Amino acid sequence: MGSGTVDAGDLYLRAGAGLDRPADTRFTDRDCSSTSPAALYGCGRGGDGEPYRSLGGFGTAATFQVGLGYAAAPTARIEVLVDYWPRLAFEGRTNFLEPGRRQSVAADLSSLSGMLAAYVDLPGLGLPEFGPFGPFIGVGVGAARTRIDETRMTFPRTITVVPGASRVGFAWMLTAGVAAVLGERTTLDLAWRYTDLGAVHTGRGEGRVVWRDGSREPRVLDLAATQARLASHGLRLSLRYAF
Numbered sequence: 001m002g003s004g005t006v007d008a009g010d011l012y013l014r015a016g017a018g019l020d021r022p023a024d025t026r027f028t029d030r031d032c033s034s035t036s037p038a039a040l041y042g043c044g045r046g047g048d049g050e051p052y053r054s055l056g057g058f059g060t061a062a063t064f065q066v067g068l069g070y071a072a073a074p075t076a077r078i079e080v081l082v083d084y085w086p087r088l089a090f091e092g093r094t095n096f097l098e099p100g101r102r103q104s105v106a107a108d109l110s111s112l113s114g115m116l117a118a119y120v121d122l123p124g125l126g127l128p129e130f131g132p133f134g135p136f137i138g139v140g141v142g143a144a145r146t147r148i149d150e151t152r153m154t155f156p157r158t159i160t161v162v163p164g165a166s167r168v169g170f171a172w173m174l175t176a177g178v179a180a181v182l183g184e185r186t187t188l189d190l191a192w193r194y195t196d197l198g199a200v201h202t203g204r205g206e207g208r209v210v211w212r213d214g215s216r217e218p219r220v221l222d223l224a225a226t227q228a229r230l231a232s233h234g235l236r237l238s239l240r241y242a243f
Contacts (some may be wrong), residue, residue, distance in 0.1 A: 001025070012187075014067035014079065014239020016196040020195070022058040022088065027105075027151075027228040030201070037204060037224040040162060046095030054105040056092015058232075064066060065238060067117075075124030078117070083195070085111045088230075094153055099112055107164075111197050111230070115142030119168045121179070133178035136191075144171035144197040146230060151202055161209045162223060163203030171197050177236070187240040197230040 016098070028051070032043040041052035069127035088109040097103050117140030123129050146169075151162035175190025207221040 005192050010071040010242045012069045012240045012242040014240050016065050018063045018234050018236035020061045020232040020234030021231035025056050025228045027054040027226045030225050030227050032225040037222045047098035048095045052090035054092050054094040058088045061088045062182045071197050077119040081117045081186050083113045083117050102156050104154045108149045111146040113144035115140035119189045132180045138175040140173045146200045168202045169198035189238045191236045199227050202226045
């Protein structure tokens with residue numbers, strides 16, 4: 001194996017997978033004073049003394065990527081990169097009630113991003129290699145389409161269901177890693193990556209309150225959208241094939 005520096009003028013395909021750990025995420029109203037449609041949380045403070053919100057995390061999520069790249073110089077590459085997160089499972093708590101009472105929140109998300117990325121292969125600039133591995137850094141900008149399904153907020157007597165929605169917005173990433181040549185045309189990349197997928201919005205429209213014991217008919221709600229920021233750290237393992 002040798003370091004991951006490529007020849008100028010090479011085109012290559014990338015395919016890989018990884019694991020991401022999204023940061024803790026906070027859902028709040030886009031406009032807490034909205035009355036028609038009604039704000040989900042409102043402008044008050046909850047049982048913990050903090051503004052109304054839902055706070056939680058996603059655990060570890062799988063991601064998959066494909067890309068088409070070009071070696072513009074011995075030390076620089078540009079790449080069109082697509083990443084897909086098939087399932088991001090949010091689990092958290094809201095703070096309408098006093099701490100210790102049941103007020104759990106759950107929702108499933110998925111996201112698809114497309115970015116234009118640029119990489120610098122550092123050994124070509126005179127920086128040292130690590131055995132067969134050559135370090136690189138990169139940055140990318142583009143857009144992400146994020147879909148959130150229905151959000152379910154479970155309380156002692158009721159479940160509040162919030163409609164889902166899709167949103168397309170600005171996304172960006174930073175990455176650093178090492179590359180090793182496995183063969184004449186194949187290179188292995190192992191990289192850390194920070195990804196900011198922008199804002200995710202729940203739907204503006206019909207929600208409902210459902211009594212868990214079935215003692216009452218569901219109550220329909222006309223709800224305004226809520227929002228949260230989605231960002232993550234993770235590892236990527238991928239192969240590049242030059243042609």
